[in-house]
Amino acid sequence: MIAQEIATGGRGSEMSHTWHGARHPAPTWSEARQFAFDCATPLLPVCLPLASASGRTLTRDVAAVQNLPHYSSSAMDGWAVNGSGPWILSRQGRTLSRDEATTIATGGLVPRGAQSILRKESGQITRGPEGNLLLALDQHAKHGEPRPGQHIRHAGEEASAGEVLIPAGTLLNPAHLALAAMAGYDELQVQAQPVVAIVLTGSEVLTAGVPGPGQVRDTFGPQLGTVISILGGTPGNPLRIDDSYDEWITALGNSEALPGQQPDLTITTGGTGRSGTDHLRAAVAALGGRLLLDGVAMRPGHPAVLAELPDGRFVVGLPGNPLAAMMSFTTLVEPLLAALGNRPLNAVGHVTSGADVDPDPGRTRLIPCKFIHGLAFPTSRSGPGMMRGLAWADGVMAVPPEGVQSGEPVPVLPLPWTQSHETIVSANNRARSAAWHA
C-alpha cells in the first residue's frame, strides 16, 4: 500500500515564491495563511487497495463495469419454478419447461425458463405414481404464491452497466468500499495524503517523567501526529535532536519520514530564535533551501518560518514555546496540508466577542477561546508557553491589531479536534443578525 502511494504520488515541480508583500518582511496573520496555502500544489492521486481507502477522497468515478447484480438470482431458499404447479422436479442446470421446477438456494443463479421462486416453506415434495418427484404447494403457502417474478433478484436492479456508483470527490466510508468491491474493484484512485516528517529539537526536552529545573516535558510528541492525521496528513515518527548544528543538518536533510516514504513537509519545533543554539535558518541555507516566509505579524508565534528545500519539500519551523508552536501550526501548517491534500483553506468565521481585548498595534493576537451561549471568550492560561487555555478551547480568536470590544464580531478559527465549525457558523449568523438589528 505504502509502495503504491510512492509509485504514483508526487507534487508539481513549480518553485514557490518568497514573501514580498507590502509589509515585507512580516506578513499579517491572514496574509501568512493565504501565502502558505498558495505555496503548495495538490499532490497527485494514488491508487490504494480497498482496505486502505476509507476516509480518503475519491479522485476518479467508480462506475459499474457490468449490471449490478450481474445475474438474476434467487432471494430465497426453495425452488425455481415454471408455471403455477404442481411441478416435476428436474435436475439443476437445465432450462425449465412448463410445470418444471428445480431446487435453488438464496443467491443461486436463476435457471433459464424460471418464472419465480417458491419458498421452501411453501412447497412440499411428494412421489408421483411413476416414482418421480413432484413439487406441490404446501398448505402454508400464501395466497397467490408464487407470483410471476416473485423472489427473483433481477440483474441490473441495483445499477446498470456504466452507471456511476460513487462520484469523484466522495469522502469514502466503509460502505462505499463494500459497494466498490461488489462492483468488482480491487483498488481505488484517491487523493494522496501529504507525508509529514517531525523533528523535535531541544537538549532540555524530556520525553518521560517529571522534569527537573531547566528541563521541560515534550508537549509536541503527544499532539502533533494526531493533529496532522486529523488534518489529512500522514505523520512520520518524531525525530528528536539536541540543539547542535550538525544534528539539525542531519535531521532536516533526512529524506525519509517513514520507512520508504519521502516527506512532503518537515515540521521542526524550536530553534526559530536568534541565539547561538537556534539553527533553523542556518540549516535550511546549508542544505541549499530558501526561506519563503520569515516571521508573521502575530502573537504568539511571530518567529515561525516557512522554507523550501531543493527537493521541493516544505519546512515549517514552529517556535519552541508550546502555545506559540500550535498557533503557528494553525497559521502555516494547516493551510499547507489543505493545499497539498487538495482541500480548501479553512474558512475564518466570525463570532461575537464576549470580552474586550486591548489593541496591540501591528500584530494579530491568536487567543484560544471558549464559546458560551454563542459568545467567544478568551481562555485564561493562554501565555505562549502554556497549554491549559488551548486544552479547553473550542476555537482560536484572531484579534486584529486594533483589539475588539465585547459585542463586536471577531474572526475565529475552529480547532482541528473540536466540532465547533457549526457553532462558529451559527454564532456567526447570530452576530450578523444582531448587527443588522442594532
Ligand SMILES: Nc1nc2c(c(=O)[nH]1)N[C@H]1C(S)=C(S)[C@@H](COP(=O)(O)OP(=O)(O)OC[C@H]3O[C@@H](n4cnc5c(N)ncnc54)[C@H](O)[C@@H]3O)O[C@H]1N2
Ligand atoms: N531575544 C529574544 N528572545 C526571544 C524572542 C525574541 O524576539 N527575542 N522571541 C521569543 C519568542 S516569542 C519565542 S516563540 C521563542 C522562540 O524560541 P525558539 O523557537 O528558538 O525555541 P527554543 O528557544 O528552542 O525554545 C523556546 C521555549 O520552548 C520550550 N520548548 C522547546 N521545545 C519544547 C517541547 N518539545 N515541549 C515543550 N517545550 C519546549 C523551550 O524549553 C523554551 O522554553 O523565543 C523567545 N525568545
Ligand code: MOO
Ligand atoms: O510569540 Mo512567541 O511566539 O510568544 O512565544
